[in-house]
Amino acid sequence: MAWNRYYIFVKNIRSTELSDILPKLNLGHYKPLREVTLSATNKPTTLFAGFYNGNLMLVHQELVFKFFGPVQSEEEMRFIETFPESEIAVLVLNESVGLFSFALIDRGTKIRMKDGCDGEIYNDVGAPLPEEMEVRSEEIFMEEDLESMKEDGMTEADIQAMIEFEASYRVPDRLTKRYIGGDILSMDTDIVKLIMYSL
Numbered sequence: 001m002a003w004n005r006y007y008i009f010v011k012n013i014r015s016t017e018l019s020d021i022l023p024k025l026n027l028g029h030y031k032p033l034r035e036v037t038l039s040a041t042n043k044p045t046t047l048f049a050g051f052y053n054g055n056l057m058l059v060h061q062e063l064v065f066k067f068f069g070p071v072q073s074e075e076e077m078r079f080i081e082t083f084p085e086s087e088i089a090v091l092v093l094n095e096s097v098g099l100f101s102f103a104l105i106d107r108g109t110k111i112r113m114k115d116g117c118d119g120e121i122y123n124d125v126g127a128p129l130p131e132e133m134e135v136r137s138e139e140i141f142m143e144e145d146l147e148s149m150k151e152d153g154m155t156e157a158d159i160q161a162m163i164e165f166e167a168s169y170r171v172p173d174r175l176t177k178r179y180i181g182g183d184i185l186s187m188d189t190d191i192v193k194l195i196m197y198s199l
Contacts, residue, residue, distance in 0.1 A: 002095035030197035050194035
């Protein structure tokens with residue numbers, strides 16, 4: 001089963017009251033329903049919010065994409081105004097369609113933004129993060145896979161583009177470890193508790 005992730009993490013937060021934070025982010029119209037585990041946020045259709053590992057975590061399938069436009073959105077500005085001294089990470093991985101997105105804002109400045117889908121990179125802004133360099137140092141495709149690509153008539157440029165996309169696709173999960181301390185696919189997601197909201 002595909003696991004689709006739409007995460008926003010905020011480090012170094014002062015308030016730990018969601019009732020204080022959500023209105024500042026223009027999310028105050030959401031009403032808390034119940035506590036759920038992280039696995040309940042797969043393919044979300046509403047807002048989930050909570051704290052884990054000392055970080056604020058929000059899950060929302062539309063809000064995350066407000067951080068990847070050509071100009072800064074109102075939503076992104078609102079996050080920066082609310083958390084001016086914080087690190088804000090937006091991490092998206094949609095396994096159903098082969099989409100990835102990651103953006104990192106450090107104390108009000110977006111230092112990295114990259115996203116793409118189905119083999120194509122859309123945005124690539126800022127210097128690679130340590131996690132990206134870590135992924136790139138690993139084997140992305142086995143030697144026999146690379147040979148098979150060549151036999152199928154792919155050019156060296158095509159192969160390099162495929163390697164670049166696949167490496168980038170792995171970065172959101174690697175960055176998630178910064179905030180929840182583990183890999184979503186191998187950790188016990190039941191230990192991460194969030195509040196499920198409704199309109």
